Amino acid sequence: MSDTGLLNPASVRSIAHQIGLRPTKTRGQNFVHDANTVRRIVSLAQVSAQDRIIEIGPGLGSLTLGLLETGAHVVAIEIDEVLANQLPDTVFQRMPEAAHRLDVVVADALDVTTIPGAEPTALVANLPYNVAVPVLLHMLEICPQWRTGVVMVQSEVADRLVAAPGSKIYGVPSAKLAWYAEAVRVGSVPPTVFWPVPNVDSGLVRMTRRCPPQIDRRGPHATRSQVFRVVDAAFASRRKMLRSALAGLCGGSSAASALITAAGIDPTARGEALDIGDLARVAEALAQAGVLGSLDQV
Template identity: 60%
Template sequence: MPASGRTAARACSTDPLSTEPEQADGLLGPAAIRELAQQLDLRPTKTLGQNFLHDANTIRRIVRTADLRPDDVVLEVGPGLGSLTLGLLPAVAHVTAVEIDPRLAELLPATVAARRSDLAGRLTVVRDDALRIRELPGPPPTALVANLPYNVAVPVLLHLLELLPTLDRALVLVQAEVAERLAAAPGAPAYGVPSVKAAWYGEVRRAGNVGRRVFWPEPNVDSGLVALVRRPPPPGDRLATFAAVDAAFGMRRKGLRAALARWAGSPAAAEQRLRAAGIEPTARGEQLSVTDFARLAATEEVQP
C-alpha cells in the first residue's frame, strides 16, 4: 500500500474508469460517482428514484447482511452507476442488473470492466423496467439485493417475488417508513397492505438503518434495510387473498364487517364470511395475519 501524502493521492485515482480505483476493492467513492455522472451529463431525477450510494462501508455492510453464498445468482434492480454491483460481484457467481435508464445500462459494463476486469464476466445487464419484466436471461436468480427506487419499492418487490419463485432471499434498501411497513407485525401501528402482502412470500424483518449522507444526491428521508426469507405461502389463492387485504385496509378505521361489505356483497355477507373464517366481525384489518386473510378469502361467497 502507498505510504501517505502525495504518493497515496496519486495511487487512489479519482478517475472513475481508472484501473487504479478509488477504493482498494474497486468500489466507487463520492469523487468517482460524480465523475461518472458528469461523463453522462446525468442529472438524477426523482421520477426514476435516482439516489446513488457512494459509501464503501455501507456497500460492504449490505453485502454482508445479504447472507450471500458463492453460488448465488443475484438480481439487482436499479444498479445506477454501479456502486452496489461492484460490491456484489466478488461475493457471488453472477449478478443480473436491471436498469431502466439506457445511459446507465450502457455504462455499467464498462465501469465494471475498468474496475474489476476479473469479474466482468459475472455481470449481465438488462435494460428494462423491473415492473414490466416477465422473464430474465441467464441462470435463475436466487437472491434479490437492491437499492430500490423509493417511489416503486413495494410494487417492484412484490412483482419480483411473484415472478421469480427461485428467489429464496431478498435484502432491499428502501425508505425508512416503507421498511417499517414491510416488516410490521399484526397489531403494530405501521402494519398494513405492504406488511401482509410481503408476508405472503416469506418472513420479513428489519435489517438495519441507513442514513442520508451515503447517497448522492442526498435524499430528504432516511433509509432502511429489509430482509425477507421465502417460505411456502399459506393455503389459499393469492389474488383472492390480496383482494380481501385491499378491501380491509381501504377503510381501516372501520371494523371488518363494514370494511368488507362491498367485497363480500353486503355487511351481512361480510359478517357471515368472517364468522366462517373464525374472525370476529368487529375486528380490524390490522389485527389479522396473512394466514387469517387467506382463510377469509377461502370462505364461500354468500349468495344474495
C-alpha cells in the same frame, strides 16, 4: 481489503459527469458512494460465489460491484438506458475479472416477467424510493426461485414492510410481503452515503422466502390474487370493521359477516388486527361462496 474496485464519492461524480447524468426524483435516483455501506449490505445478504443475484436499479454500479466482488453472478435490471449502457463499462474498468458475471436488462422492473439465464437465488437492491413496494412485490410474484434478499428502502417504508398486526403502520405492504416471506429490519443507513443526499434515512430489510399460509384442511386453497383482493379491501379504510370493509365484495355487510364468521374470524375485527393467515382464511371462505371466483391450488 482494498476499495480500488468499489465506487467512492469522487468516482460516482466522475462517471455521472462522463455520461451527462443529472439524477431525477421521478426515478428515485440516489446513488450510494460508500464502500462500507455496500459491503455491509452484501454481508447482510450473505452473498456467496454460488449466488445469482437480481439487482433492481443498479444506477452507477456501487452495489453491483460489491455483489460481483463476492464472485456472485448479477442480473441488473435498469430502466435508464444511459445508466444501463454505462454499467458494463464501469465493471470492466474497475473489476475486469468479474465482467463476464454481469447481465444487464434494460427495462422497467415492473414490466419484467422473466429473469434471463439460470434461476436466481437472491434479490439484493437499493430500490428507488418512489416504486419500492410495487417493485418488491412484483419480483416476489414473478420469480419464486429466489429464496433470500436484502433491500434498502426509505426508512418509513422499511418499517411498514416489517410491521406486525396491531401496529399503527401495519397495512397492505406488511400483509402482502408476509404472504411471500418473513421480513425483518436489519439496519439503518444515513443520507450522507448517497449522492444526491436524500432528505430521509434509509432502512435495510432482510427477507426469507416461505410457503404461503395454508388452511388446515385438505383440498384447494385461496390463490394469492384472491387473498390480495381481501387484503386490499380490508385496509381500504382502517377504521372499518371487517364486515363493513368486505361488504362491497360480499353484497352487503350481513353476507360478509356470515362468511367471515365461517372462517373463524370475528367480523367486528379490523384489518390491522389480522395476520396474513387470518386474511387467507377469510379469502378462502369468500372464494368457497363464489364471491372471489373458483378456488385453485396456490
